[in-house]
Amino acid sequence: MKLVGEFTSLNTAIVISLIAFWLQAILLFFKFEQKKQKIINQISFGLISLGIFVSLSIRGVNLERFPIANLYESLLLTTLGIAVIFFILNLRNNLDFLAWPILICILGLLMSAAWLPSSQKDAIPLIPALRSYWRAIHVPPLLFSYGFFLLASIVSIFQLIESNRQSSSPEALKRIKIYQDLQYRFIVFGFPLLTFGIVTGALWANKSWGNLWQWDPKENLALVTWFCYLAFIHLKTTNKASANKLSYIVLGGLFATYMTYLGINQFNLGGLHTYGQI
């Protein structure tokens, strides 16, 4: 019964994402007024967040543990992070133009989670190393930071497209400025979360494996991601790189994020963090 509730709420989230995506197309086509668009987006993202949250909660209650132990659960939490981040930031900012690419990402992540093999989806007991309160401290900030980096990458792509048009109209210039501002804001929100995740990971490793840092592939790739965004922040705050270069660095950072999060298992790089083998 509990299992039925878990998958019903997840399916609800998937269906809402799909409906919301098509609603975006309609909104773009008929050029709805901004206020209506915002209301529709907030309701859609609110319901998606609620669906995933309920699904994860039921799973957590069912398993009597914090529901982050395999790839399925982490994909759901990442998606929840993206939806919640958009929902909150869109309350006071006009981010509706980002809704449709974000919905594509959310749909992609939810479908991937739903289609994972049972070995990555089934609720299995935790191995001894994962039985720690550090799991709830270390993992969610990292997954939420990935959400911010994904959003930063989407606006970076928008910025690159707009710059390549080479339009000098005030509207185009204003849009570029907005993209740059958003790109920076997403990263300065995501970067502390990434740092917090890496640091708490080191502290957990110190307690569990007896070393703060082991040069494990996952740790290494997290450090690569950290260096990418560190380079971005240094270049951005010192005005030492053009907007396009910064956008490429953000996209490089997303690649590093992907490798850290999924690539490590997808390409079988091994190491101590092989909980989510694909």
Place this chain on the structure above:
Amino acid sequence: MKNKYISKEFTKLFSSVKLAVCLFILLAIIIFLGSCIPQEPLVGRLALIEQFGLSQYQLLKSLGLNDVFHSWWYLGIFILLALNLIVASFIKVFPRSKKAFSWPSFLKEIPRKAPKCPERIPPNPFLEPTLRGLGGEDLDCFEIPLSFSISDNHKNTEWNNLKQKLKNNNWEIKVNENDNSLISRKGAYHRLAPSLTHIGILTILFGALISLLFGFNGIIEGIPEDRFIISSKEDSQRSYILVTTSKIFHSPIWIGKSPEFEVEIGNTKRENYADGNPKQWFTELKFFSNNGDSLKATIASVNDPVSFAGIDFYQADWNRVLRLKFNNQDFEIKLDKIKLGKQKTGEVALNQVSKDLGLLFLVKGKDKNNIAVNNTRIISELPLPRGLGGETNEDGIGFSDTPKLKLISTNKISKSLEDINLKPIAELSPNQETQIGPMKFKFIGAYSKTGIQYKYSPGDIPMIIGMIILIIGVSIAFGSKKTIWAIRKNIDDINKNDIRVSKTSTLAPGLSPTSPLEMGSQNSNKDLNKNSQIIFLMGQSDRDKAAFEREFEDLKNNLS
């Protein structure tokens, strides 16, 4: 003179942001490579040779790519980055943090010209660049100044209102002696972010250095009653069942000293879930002085290390093992580590080179609990670990008290268990042996074996403090330092022709040398009388400009 030049160039190079960014990117690429290529310390030399072949392995080794994180060039780049961090911190970052809480100058005049920023400044948003021409020497450069003016016909009403609004919104206010100019600021502490971040990283590096100089680590693997002395050198005087000395690992520049105590493994057990998967591993550790006096006994488990004399002991590994002697060669087989194949069988090679002789483990249920050699199969009465179809005894700790090993021969080499013709040869209890043709086989016993990692790392405390500072640093960086300047002037002091009423814009579109002073739409030139005052406001935020624009607009709407 020459030394001064060298010192200047060194400082310039190593405080450069460009160098830092280049090193970040270079390190990112190298670490990426080091993550994609299996590293020898993690997987072992044989695995690398198997994967790449001998010639490619030698090439990797000559480039240091088989062990990137211990190669001299990787350490060299890391040292360069550390130098860059130290020099930049003391030359650029820390001096700027002093200015975080300094107040800029008051406006002396209503600026008529947008302060022009050079193309590539500010070099750092945390830096206070100078802005000349506004009556102050230390004002920030305004790329896009937010500004507007209102009239105050009732003299102090709007001026006091402005001050009250700013106070209500938690702005710090400083008013000049004539009460006709004020500066207000918020979030000055955000400018401490770079300094805190750098202090955090420097503290981590300091901690790492301390651990490098004095720290050590190692691992002890053994069965109950094995006793170890932790030492920097082998101790041939002592002889225990497996290991006499657990040799510590330390850096080449180690100046620490070995501990002076012995540690013995007590009871060790594995706690299982209902389905047989491992839930937790426990090991009792007993500490003794060199004279044999008992000092302490305690239990370590995963995620719950124990500490003794400043050394931390971690439950790192746990296995059920079989110890065998095959043709006088010792074998230890970790049953929990055996991977099952398609037919639910697991193989362990006894001949490491040719791999033509080995043990075949069969899952219980398919046959009995089995251990087998290719030609001569050996079947065991041992309860094999969960996952191999076996059972544990009641408290889940491992083997039964009387493990036995059955040897069975077969004339057929086959992977299909049904085809094997099993003929019992012998039954071995622990420490019994038998001769099978040219092969001599001894069953030493079956044990629960624990792996305990230990570490002495006096730099951990500074490193953890550094990490906390680092988190605080990067966390406060997302906020911005905002400043608002206000100045009021009597209308007589201003040329009325310069005042234009804006009906549309809520924010003045920046100042220019030719544009008149923008006023809110509800003000009109008619409203201005000789008692009127003009209040001019200007604001700036180093980051998150959109949020500041909203805040500035709210303030304007509340005033005008």
